[in-house]
Amino acid sequence: MGKIKDGILGAFSGKVGTVVGVQSSRGNYMRSLPRKRTVFTEKELLNQAKFKLIQDYLKPVQELLTVGYKGYFTKTGGYRAAIAYTRKHALVADDAGFYIDPALFKISGGDLEQALNPNLNHTQQGVLQFSWDATQNIGLADQLLALVYDPVAKEGISVVYDGALRKSENFSLQLPLDFAKREVDVYIGFMAADRSRQSDSQYLGRIKLI
Numbered sequence: 001m002g003k004i005k006d007g008i009l010g011a012f013s014g015k016v017g018t019v020v021g022v023q024s025s026r027g028n029y030m031r032s033l034p035r036k037r038t039v040f041t042e043k044e045l046l047n048q049a050k051f052k053l054i055q056d057y058l059k060p061v062q063e064l065l066t067v068g069y070k071g072y073f074t075k076t077g078g079y080r081a082a083i084a085y086t087r088k089h090a091l092v093a094d095d096a097g098f099y100i101d102p103a104l105f106k107i108s109g110g111d112l113e114q115a116l117n118p119n120l121n122h123t124q125q126g127v128l129q130f131s132w133d134a135t136q137n138i139g140l141a142d143q144l145l146a147l148v149y150d151p152v153a154k155e156g157i158s159v160v161y162d163g164a165l166r167k168s169e170n171f172s173l174q175l176p177l178d179f180a181k182r183e184v185d186v187y188i189g190f191m192a193a194d195r196s197r198q199s200d201s202q203y204l205g206r207i208k209l210i
Contacts (some may be wrong), residue, residue: 050098054086056154057100061107061147064158068108068145068189068198085109100151103203107147108189110198113139115166118188120204125180130188131170140167141193145201148175149185166190175209183208 014021019030040048058065058079065082074081090104113135121129128148134140144163149156157175164171189201 050087050091053098054083054091054100057151058082058086060154061149061156061158064107064145064147064156064160067160067191067195068106068201070191070195070198072109072198102149102151102185102206105185105187105203106189107187107201108145108191108198109200112142112190112192112197112199114199114202115188115190118202118204120186120207122207122210125210126175126177128173128175128186129170130164130173132166132188134167134169139190139192140165142166142190142199143193144171145187145189145191145198146171146173147185147187147201148173148179149187150179150182151185153182180209 019032021028021030062079066079069077069079069081069085071077072081073085086100086105090100090106091098092101092104093099115132116135117133119131121131123129130144130146143161143165144159146159146163147156157173157179159171159173183206185206186204187201188204190199191197
């Protein structure tokens with residue numbers, strides 16, 4: 001709704017129909033409302049579809065990716081960096097279309113030491129057991145990052161601030177009951193004790209939960 005100042009002959013501000021009144025240091029003037037684009041090129045539609053796929057895939061684990069990409073890949077790092085990295089390095093195409101390759105996807109990036117001899121064990125329903133080797137005096141206080149991700153439902157179980165320390169060499173993750181029988185992708189990484197650095201994450205493969 002527009003508002004008239006200084007009487008009927010004065011300037012107005014706000015929107016009236018397809019016209020908007022604008023007041024600035026240069027004076028008062030009117031301009032037409034911008035038209036919404038309704039037609040896009042094939043390339044633009046493809047880019048929109050790719051961006052939506054990446055957003056839908058990453059959004060459920062945004063907190064983890066914000067930590068895992070801190071200071072990594074772009075100047076600002078964080079969640080936007082995760083989007084940029086995934087689009088450039090993990091989005092692949094085949095005859096059926098495009099998709100995110102779980103082996104190319106990363107939950108974290110950086111120059112911190114990776115997990116040494118990481119292993120995943122799943123013999124008890126509802127529990128995943130992570131293990132790795134710790135090297136003496138190398139990042140023993142680093143903290144675990146992990147992700148269990150269902151790529152079909154686009155749901156993930158993240159370990160961000162409550163993971164084990166590197167020196168412990170193992171971590172048990174209790175899964176929700178509704179994750180039973182799902183096929184999930186599993187990732188592991190580490191962040192420094194002072195939260196200043198992260199490791200490149202490692203893909204532990206796709207498993208079917210019991």
